[in-house]
Amino acid sequence: MKPSPQPSPANRALEAAQSALAAEHAAVYGYGVIGARAASARATEARDAHGAHVARRDALARAVRELGGAPRAAEPAYALPYEVRTPADTERLAAEIEDRVAGAYSDLVRAADGRLRREAADALSAAAVRAARWRGVGVAFPGLTERR
Template sequence: MIEELTGALAAEEAAIYAYGLIGVHLASAEQDRARTAEQQHRVRRDELVDRLDELRASTGPAPAGYRLPFEVTDRATALKLAVHVEDGVAQAWRVVLPVTEGTERVDALSALTESAVRATRWRRLAEVTPLTLPFPGRPG
């Protein structure tokens, strides 16, 4: 479980980093949405740090930088990155489901679901279709 939770933590850190770059390229209402998303990822990140602490796992220092899959230069690439990071977070939480039970699994599912819903919102703003994936969090 520690390995899976550590993966979720890395994905949340990456999302927080990415949203810092995304916001400046967006329109004002979209920036609010990006800020809200970043805040939600920070809450998840803090919960994961606490949980890993309980499990006596060393989380190590946060990576100093995150390698972007492509350059963010305008609104279109900013929205594309937002979709990309939310899909990544969904993948990281999906693998937590088999190694958890009960309320802890339901909580991991909430994190997966919230990322999938945010990805759908960003796709709508980017006018990407389809808006949904059949199996959010499944790689590939």
Template sequence: MTDALQGLNKVLDAEHAAVYAYGLVGARTSGGQRSSASAGFNAHRARRDQIRALITARGGTPSESGAAYDLPFPVKAARDAARLAALVEDRVTAAYLELAAVDDSSLRRLAALAMQECTVRGYGWRPTIATLPGWPAGRPTAPQRGEPRTSPPVSLDQ
């Protein structure tokens, strides 16, 4: 199996899980949150169908959705559902990040757009920015006076 097909299959598995999770999120929310859950469900379902078609077009066999998925924590209330939705978006983003590393520029573009969409949706559920890969947790700080600078200072407070 090519790297592209492996990446697409990993993304498809993540999209299957996202569709399942958003069904649960919608069942545990109401009002604006339910509208957001419905939009997330529809977006992930559309991406899932797109990825399935890409796998088939490349000669692969798309994976099928599981009957159920283990959840990382109990989802009993709207607050739990929002936490699950944010986590789902983080995990789907991570799957697309791997797809962004393949040689095919059209798949890299698809991955970048999907990651952007997931990040925006995730921010709607949890309005914080996760630490970027390779960065220390917490707010970046400049070295203290006299400490060697190992990399340029980073500020996100612009």
């Protein structure tokens, strides 16, 4: 049995960029829900995070095109992991969204190089900071929490 060929570095970067783009699409949707239900004290933070994810999403769409791909479109809706009813639910959801985004950027950091890798590292760091703010505590290795 022949081993299957490994994807080229360019293909790995494109696949990771597409995955990060998908995570950003989901984050934009999730923050729409969060913004509608967040406590007034956290509403500005939710709006700022939403704007940051829109900007990252748009930058990733450009990066995917630069890598020779067609950016994946957002889904019409995303399933939330639980019903969001209370301000505490919104904070928990925001932290989970940031953890997922950090995981996607962690993969992109490993797959990319140059400018895209630096941008992915910046996005990973920003997601980890937002997750810590929403959660009230940070994690030792942001982007790797889902891989346990």
